[in-house]
Amino acid sequence: MSSKHVLLVEDEPHIAEAIRFILTRAGWQVSLEENGARALARIGAERPDAVILDLMLPGRSGLEILSALRGAPGGDVPVLMLSARGQGRDRDAALAAGATAFLAKPFANAAVLEALEAICAGAEARSA
């Protein structure tokens, strides 16, 4: 089985590097995008199996990207939303905008991997 592809949209380079390291070692193919304004085009072009999306991005907020994505063709890709602003309103806003799952920073490394696997398994179950 060829490895799955995830697009990581995150402007913090060290966080992105750590996540990429963890996911790559778990067998994922990871591509990085640090600019919110470019994220949507890359999702359309690369058609990743999943997207990890930071909520606070320069250029365009994660919520806007998500809303635009969900309205576009092929926009049903599972999305894991990351936020450094806790559990309350951000979680609700992310889920309302169509996020498949939500993770608050700081997180345990294993939690990212687990959440990613979970949303992909869910997507597979739906399409099967």
Add this chain to the structure above:
Amino acid sequence: MARSALTGTRIRERRTAIRMKQADLARLSGISPAYLNLIEHNRRRVGEALMIQIAAALGVAPEALSEGAEGMLFEGLREAAASAEIEGGARGASPPEIERIEEFVGRFPGWAGVLAGRQARVGALERVVESYSERMAQDPFLLASLHEVLSAVTSLRSTAAILVETEDIEPEWRARFLRTIQEESLRLSDTAEALVGYLDEIEEAETGLSSPQEQVEAWLTGRRWHLEELERPDPPPAETLIEGVAELASGAARKLALAHIARAAADAALLPLAPFAAALARHGPDPGRLAAEFAAPLGAVFRRLATLPAGIEGAPAAGLVACDGSGTLTFRRPAPGFALPRFGAACPLWPLYEALTRPMQPIRAVVDMAGRLPQRFLTYAFCEPRQPGGFDGPVLMEAMMLILPGPREAPGDARAVGSSCRICPRGACPGRREPSILAES
């Protein structure tokens, strides 16, 4: 606590080093060998009393088993592992290899130190972040700083976990992640520094001059609360002391300042500096003894103790508050760590107010002031009636409370007080009159 984990290992190491049997150490320490075995395997905490016994039996100082620089390092790392484990464990993730912690420290002592230090810093910052969450919800600068802190903490945590958990990590990656820890540590420090500076500024802005009383306090703070002109045998006219003083902007403030000067001059005449300092060196800061020696009112002694110049032998770092019969604070010289409310009423549990209800009875009380770092103080309070309007005039009450650094030996019955209800964290306080804006503890 992480502390016990290391302690057990140290006890075992020391015992085997001097070739003492477990059973012998158990007997000498007054515990069962089975219990000692649990301790040595870091599965039971060691209380302070038992620690002293075990240390004595092993012929070492208790500190050698419990603290020390190396111990702090292990504690920090264990704490980092524990916090990673709490969240990871719930998700079924593999825990950090705690049993190989010595190896980690042995191979990278410097970086282990950095990681442990960062863990402590993260903990401290998280607490700060919590206590200011109320403010952060609205303030854009604080929101941005919070985001910075959380981002730095996120990458520190992920990176540190990778370093600890990835056994076969390539040297290039290792070097890269160690550099990340270094960079994010600096970022965390910088953000923390900016935050502290900003919060200090807020505090300053909020204590900005407004009321005449605050203007007088600002002037006296600039004078370190001591007016040395009044110590001369022929003190200059009071007006010359406040000429051209920028802090005393309003006419009302200048009037208050003149009243203060008149009172301070009378106190200085009653309690001349040299003999007062000599008596202080003899008796220590006991207001009752000093008042008796000079046949002076207690209030004068309180004020004198709280406004001494620097460099007097035996003079404590004293604060002083005074209030009238309405409870309004009329004099506020803060003591370091004893938070005085900027405006509005103070804590109803202050001995000051107890004195107000029991005029002429001296009250001595040890209090614990609530705060991020709770501090203990010794207070002397006293209330005296005055009749400035003559025998038939109104009787006015003035209560005063002298605030001295607390005794080092802690009595168990210190009174728990705060500054004022709104900013006091004591949730279950019987004296509370309105909810606090702080998270309750």
